[in-house]
Structures are given as C-alpha cells and as structure tokens.
Amino acid sequence: MNQISTPANISQTALVERFGDIPKLVMFDLDGTLVDSVPGLAAAVDGMLIDLGCKPAGVDLVRRWVGGGQWLLVQQALEFAGLPEADYLDAGVKGFRKHYAQCSDQGLTLFPGVKAFLEFLHQNRIAMAVVTNKPIDFVPKILESLGIDHYFPETLGGECLPEKKPSALPLEHMMARFSVTPEQSLMVGDSSNDLLAAQAAKVKSLAVTYGYSRGVDISQFPSIWLGDDLSQLCA
Template sequence: MADFELIQFDLDGTLIDSVPQLAEAINDMLATLGHAGQPVEAVRCWVGNGADMLVQRALTAAQGEAPDADLHRRARALFDEAYAGHADAALVFYPGVLDTLERLRTAGKRLALVTNKPYRFVPGILAAGGLTDHFELALGGDSLAEKKPSAAPLLHICERLDVSPARSLMVGDSENDVLAARAAGMAVAALSYGYNYGRPIADSSPDWVLDDFAGLAAILKI
C-alpha cells in the first residue's frame, strides 16, 4: 500500500449526503419562479459540477429549455438564499465517515477538503458536523478561478501544505474527482455510493473503488 501524508476529500456524496438539503433549496427556488418542484432523485443526478450547473439543470428540467443568462443569475441568487437556510441542517454523514476521519487524524495524516460547493456554505457545514478542526485547509468551488475536474484546487492544496502530489491521495465519489486527481498526478480512491450522474464510478477507473468509507483504513495502513 502507498504511504500518503495528505488526504484530500470531496464533500457532497463522499462525506455527507447533501441531496436532501440541496433538493429543498432547489424546490424553494423553483417555487419562487412559479415552477413545480423536482423529485429528490432527479436532483441527485444533477449534483457534482457546482451550484451554477445544478441551478441550470433544475431550470432546464422545470421549463423544458435552458435558462437565459438573466434568469440563471436570478435563480442562482434565489438558490443561494434558500440553501443558506438548509445547508447545515440535519446533516447525514455516510457510515464510517466520522470514525475514519478521527482515526486518520489520530494516525497523523493531514486532511484537506476540496469541494465544488460554494465556499460560503462550507464552514457552517463543517461546524455543524464537528469537523472544523479536522481539515488544515478547505476550498470551495469558487475559492480559485478553476474547480474540479481541473487539477488546480488539488495542486493548490499540495502547494499550500507543502506536500507533493505523489504523497497525496484524493478521495471522492464522481468522475470530476478522478479527472482532477489524474490531472494532478495524484492517486484517487472513489466511493461507489455517491453522486456520479447515475454511472458506476468504476467506469472512471480510480485506483481504488470503495463501497464503504471505512475501507480507507486499509489503503492508508491505519
């Protein structure tokens, strides 16, 4: 097994199942715009490319065509306002997440968070989950000029924490996480239970496919 010093984690679909909160915010937004709500399972297939794309996919489904720029801007503002009231409520962590993160920290591993979620929501979610002190650095989808599947966020974390990509492992649940890791020259473990647009994550050929978050312990030798 490889000896990794730094572990970079995705958030939605990896650590937490955020779809219920996202769906509530999306449906609040749609209701304000006069559209019918969308089912939770539809929202599940739209997550992973950041809030702008989530809003675009929801509007396209609701009105049968892609929104123009003005509507998209208005809808995004409505979504952000709605999600602020839902983001850190009734958090659902996947099995094994909290225990494994604590084991990693106790074992001396360095942890970082790299999500495509807008950063404004990240501190509240981490605080609500008791994880504020677990991560040395957290990036949102708008923290840099590029987000996953770009390698930029992953490499930025490595640079800031002075760890080479070869000594860092990316842990995510979607093709974007795998592509970002590959572009960064980084190994990647992918969870099979997350949000990958309805496709098996194994199709993206990560180094490891895990059905259970606790399986990281064997990869990381803790």
C-alpha cells in the same frame, strides 16, 4: 503555510497497502463523498423554483442532478421547470443561494465509515483538507454542524481559484499549502470531477460508490480503491 509532521506508528492497513506508503495529505471532496447533502440542496432548489412560480422538483430528482456544481444544478432545475436558461439562470442561482444559506444543514448525514476514517487519519497525524466545487460560503456551516470541522485546517471551494475540479489546479494549490508532493498526496471522491482532477494532478485516488456520480461509471477511472465504506481502509 501548514507543515506536516511524520505520522506515528501507523499499522500496515489496507490504506497503506493500496497507497504503497503513508500519505502525508488526504484531500476530500465534500458532497457525495463525506456528506449526504441532498435534503438541503433539494430544499434550496425547490424554494428557488417556487419563487419563480414553478412546482418543486423534490428530493429524488434533485439527487440525480447533484454533482456538477451550483450552476449546473440550477440549469437542470430550470430545464425541469421549462424556463429558458438565458432568461432565468442568474436569478435562479441567486434564489438557490438565498435559500441554501438557510437550509444547507438540513438533513445532513455522514456516509457510513466516514467518521471512522477521518478519526483514523487524525490519530495517525495525516493531514486532511476539503477540496470541493461547492461555494466556499456554505462549507464551514456544513462541517461544523456534523462535528467534523476540526479535521480540516484548510478548505477550498469552487470559486476560490480560476479553475475548479476536474482541473488539477485546486489539488495543486492544496498540496502547495501543505508543502507536499503529488506522490505524498491522496484524493478521495465520488465523481468523475474528483477522479479526473486527481489524474491531472498526478495524485492517487480513492473512489466511493455511494455518491453523486450523475450516472457516470466511476470504475472506468484509475483509482487505488473503489468501495462503499471508507472504514474498510483502516484495517
């Protein structure tokens, strides 16, 4: 179990002002929050569709589908292709995973302000973890390829527990790993899944506006900050 030391001499930043104290643990969603992963996801979806004899969907369409996990992503790709889910879903997910294993790091970029925010938390000894609905198999390669894996001693994927976000269970599990309370924790995300999970776990949240919200207005969910650049919280 990971133990957390008290952060050292953190100034009165916007993060502290909004949170009301110094958080001991900050949990991050991955896709759409830390990382723009659509190029690799689109390549995997298109590879799967081509294997099934269909035309590719392309990056713009896939960007609108991302945010609900691999099963929903494949479901929407099959709907686009006119293939019945009952007959093709299992094969589609298998094909998607096969291709994504080869291209998950394709075109990856960090969103603006992410690296500065991670370094700010690291310098102030605030623990960080990734809590994503993405299959855990793909997470290490993505973090390593962007050079941010050292910030995250713990990562949790969508199939690691019986329930995934918007359930509170993944956040509760991670808080237990670090021996912290909901009052000491913070969730950062881009979608209703992230913000509903935080609400269910009684954890405060930061909401980013640039991610994969699937058309849902995330301003309707309670969060202590809503913005497009996490580095704004460092000042």
